[in-house]
Amino acid sequence: MAEDAYFVHLKDPVDFRRTILESSREVIHMMQEYQALMDLRKRRLDMEQAFKEELREIMLLVNKLEKTLPKHSINKLKEVLPGVIEEEKKHMAKPEKKKLSKKKEKPAKEQLREKQLSQIQRLEKALESVEGKLHKL
C-alpha cells in the first residue's frame, strides 16, 4: 500500500451501502419501465394504423355517397337556374386555365410530379377539391 494513501471515514456505512443499492434498484426499475413504455408505444402505433385505415374507409364511403347522389345535367340546370350556372362558369374558368397552361409547358414532368406526390400533398389536393365544391354550392 502506498504511503500517501488516505482513508475517508464513513460515519454510517450501512446507510451508505443502502443508498447505493437503492439507487441501483431505481435504475433497474426505470429500465423495466422503458420496456413497458416500448410495448405501450407499439400498441399505440398499431392503433393509430388501424385508425388511419378506418378514416380511409370512411373517406371512401363518403366519396361513394357523393357518387350515388343524383348528378345534374348542366343543360337542364341552365334552363332552371341560368344565373347560378353563369356564376359557376366564372368560378371554374380560372383554375382550368392554369391547369391547361401547366400541362402544355411540361406534361412529362407534371406526370412524374403527380406520381411523386406524398400522402400529405395528395390529401391537401383532395381537401382543395372538396373546398372548391363547397364554394360552388
Added chain:
Amino acid sequence: MDSSIPVFVKIEEYKEILDILDVIRNKIDKAKGTLAKISELKDEEDQKIESWSRNLDEVEKKVNFIDRTLFEPRT
C-alpha cells in the same frame, strides 16, 4: 343551388344512400372507439414518463448523498 328548387332521388338509390350512411355511422363509431384507446395508451405513456422523472429525481438525491458522504468528510 337555389334551395327552393325541389330535387328528387330515385328510391333504389335512396335505399343505397341509407345503407351507405349506416355503414359510415358504424365506421365512425368504430373510429371513435379506436381514438379513445389511442388516448388511453397515450395517457399511460405520459404516466410512465412522469414516473421516470420522479425515479430519476430520487436517484439524483441518492447520488448527491453518496457524493456528500464521500467528499465532504466530517472531522
